[in-house]
Amino acid sequence: METTLYYFTGTGNSLACARALARGLGDADLVPIASLRHHERIGVPTRRMGIVCPVYFYSLPLIVRECIPRLDLSGVKYTFLVVTMGGLPGLAIEHGAELFRKAGGELHAGFAVRMFANYIAAYNVRGERAIRAMERRMERRVAEIVRIVREGKRHLRRGGPFERLLGRAMFRWFGRKFVDEARTRDKRFTVDPSCVHCGTCAYVCPVENIQLVDGLPQWLGHCEQCYACIHFCPVAAIQVQGKPTRLRGRYHHPAVSADDIALQKAARPKAT
Ligand SMILES: Cc1cc2nc3c(=O)[nH]c(=O)nc-3n(C[C@H](O)[C@H](O)[C@H](O)COP(=O)(O)O)c2cc1C
Ligand code: SF4
Ligand code: SF4
Structure with a gap:
């Protein structure tokens, strides 16, 4: 290579x-x-x-x-x-x-x-x-x-x-705080009663930050904020508290599947 x-x-x-x-x-x-x-x-x-x-x-x-x-x-x-x-x-x-x-x-x-x-x-x-x-x-x-x-x-x-000016200002005003808190911002994720207990959210999470308890996702506080769980839930049951995410669409790149996202966490023997 x-x-x-x-x-x-x-x-x-x-x-x-x-x-x-x-x-x-x-x-x-x-x-x-x-x-x-x-x-x-x-x-x-x-x-x-x-x-x-x-x-x-x-x-x-x-x-x-x-x-x-x-x-x-x-x-x-x-x-x-x-x-x-x-x-x-x-x-x-x-x-x-x-x-x-x-x-x-x-x-x-x-x-x-x-x-x-x-x-x-x-x-x-x-x-x-x-x-x-x-x-x-x-x-x-x-x-x-x-x-x-x-x-x-x-x-x-x-x-x-x-x-450049805008990027710097946005990072100073919002970005820095959000980055610092990113791992625990999953406490703002909620799940609707429409959840069908399929486990897709836990499956796709690239850092194993979700466990299912009685069929419902629980977030574990080491989140990357990648939004895979939110976008891949087949019934759009995961919301961000205080945000109108129930009214919003879901997206993933058309050439990329849930398996592709999930497989990121698979261990690779090559790295030292
Ligand atoms: C938590 C979060 C923060 C984001 N912040 C920015 C941002 O600061 N600027 C921007 O242009 N896009 C931002 N985005 C959009 C993503 O960078 C963009 O959609 C990206 O292509 C997603 O890549 P992925 O599909 O590989 O996850 C953000 C997305 C998320 C989920
Ligand atoms: S899929 Fe992404 S946003 Fe959802 S819990 Fe895992 S790291 Fe956080
Ligand atoms: S992906 Fe959606 S429907 Fe499936 S267990 Fe997670 S929240 Fe429930």
């Missing part, structure tokens, strides 16, 4: 993007970050490596923030980060660059790919046409990223001055 692509995903956008990157780069191995969450050190077996994950709260998911400093980058020559997002990446790429420095390496390239926004605590999901537009946009963007990565270029996305 020439490239290792580490990914984290809740509703499949980042996995779809990682798969497209792997196709474009050729000879790339996809490794779920959730499968490495208990590894103290993560040996990177290739000279080129990338991370693909969503933006959460104008930054990176905690599981990704905690993964990067554990990477053994001694044999790595080129690193890149691709964040998928709804519209505003905020400080996600800057935070990625800081974490790579902490790991004793360097982030050579950082990209943002606008996809379908899945944060239904704040807004509704959009319709079918928007999904098709997202797929076309992603393919185009991935082709550009592949070209830059293949050439081994430095390319850290910074956004325009207004976007």
Whole structure:
């Protein structure tokens, strides 16, 4: 293998993007970050490596923030980060660059790919046409990223001055607090009587943060806020307290299944 692509995903956008990157780069191995969450050190077996994950709260998911400093980058020559997002990446790429420095390496390239926004605590999901537009946009963007990565270029996305200002302000005002509390924000999840006790929520959770008690989900306080449980529940029974999520749609990337999300936590023998 020439490239290792580490990914984290809740509703499949980042996995779809990682798969497209792997196709474009050729000879790339996809490794779920959730499968490495208990590894103290993560040996990177290739000279080129990338991370693909969503933006959460104008930054990176905690599981990704905690993964990067554990990477053994001694044999790595080129690193890149691709964040998928709804519209505003905020400080996600800057935070990625800081974490790579902490790991004793360097982030050579950082990209943002606008996809379908899945944060239904704040807004509704959009319709079918928007999904098709997202797929076309992603393919185009991935082709550009592949070209830059293949050439081994430095390319850290910074956004325009207004976007930078807004991203910084949003992280300071909201993001930081939400990131700090992310793990226990699952206490705001509730389940409706319409629950059919199917166990899908516990099955898909990439970090085993749900146990079923008398057929109903109970959240265990080490949540990543990925929203997989909310979006994959077949009867949309999981809500976010105080938010109109009952009135909102559910979404997952059309090419990504519940099995794909669930399998992220499967242990992989390769990592050290
Ligand atoms: C908890 C949470 C926070 C989010 N915060 C942001 C954000 O700050 N900026 C943004 O553009 N999108 C944000 N989003 C949207 C996701 O980044 C976007 O939908 C992403 O593509 C989802 O990736 P996934 O399908 O791989 O999980 C957020 C989503 C969630 C669930
Ligand atoms: S409990 Fe739900 S939101 Fe939290 S990590 Fe698991 S699937 Fe994601
Ligand atoms: S996925 Fe939905 S219906 Fe199934 S157990 Fe969880 S909350 Fe209940």
